[in-house]
Amino acid sequence: MSWAQSVTQCIQSGGMLASVEDLVESNFLIEHADLYTSKTSGFWIGIYRNVNGQLLWQDNSALDFVNWGEGQPSGDELAFCVEMSAATGNWNVLPCSSQKGFICKKPKITFYLFTDTKKDKASHHLNMWILLSLVLIILLGVGFMIYFSFKMKTGSGTGREVRWGSRQLEYSHALTAGDNGSDATNDKEKNEHSVV
Numbered sequence: 001m002s003w004a005q006s007v008t009q010c011i012q013s014g015g016m017l018a019s020v021e022d023l024v025e026s027n028f029l030i031e032h033a034d035l036y037t038s039k040t041s042g043f044w045i046g047i048y049r050n051v052n053g054q055l056l057w058q059d060n061s062a063l064d065f066v067n068w069g070e071g072q073p074s075g076d077e078l079a080f081c082v083e084m085s086a087a088t089g090n091w092n093v094l095p096c097s098s099q100k101g102f103i104c105k106k107p108k109i110t111f112y113l114f115t116d117t118k119k120d121k122a123s124h125h126l127n128m129w130i131l132l133s134l135v136l137i138i139l140l141g142v143g144f145m146i147y148f149s150f151k152m153k154t155g156s157g158t159g160r161e162v163r164w165g166s167r168q169l170e171y172s173h174a175l176t177a178g179d180n181g182s183d184a185t186n187d188k189e190k191n192e193h194s195v196v
Helices: 002-012 023-036 119-154 157-178 184-195
Strands: 043-049 053-055 082-083 091-092
Touching: 002 043, 023 082, 043 091, 082 184
Parallel strands: none
Antiparallel strands: 043 053, 043 082, 082 091
């Protein structure tokens, strides 16, 4: 592919033509590029000369490291592109229309989550109130279930209370009637027959 086609392919895959920032990176590329020497003699890298004549990397990184081959770069042509030799790792100037392989470099993606702490605190408080309300509703529901199951298990308590209350009233009435001088034993027997 030509240099321009290589740039397009790299951009479409989410990267740029490779920039070589130091000797370690150069050695890494040479090691891996050597595997492809049977297919191509070199690979396009992302260095270019802008209209002001400055050499720049396509990804705007600093041009602090160079690995030019002997006699390179030659001339001050504005339109030239750079290939890295698959065999030596040296850089050579070639016409941009030359057909070479290419090396794309993709940025390392790191995700950062930025949030507004005030919103987080408010959200936390809202979540706490919702949770507290749910717990309260559940406890009330369990309490009612226990109350009604106990009530059903013991039967209808209101009827027994009324009967027990009426016995108590009759018994207390019998006791007060016996105090006014009549035969207490006789009245007591009458009241016992009437209660049953």
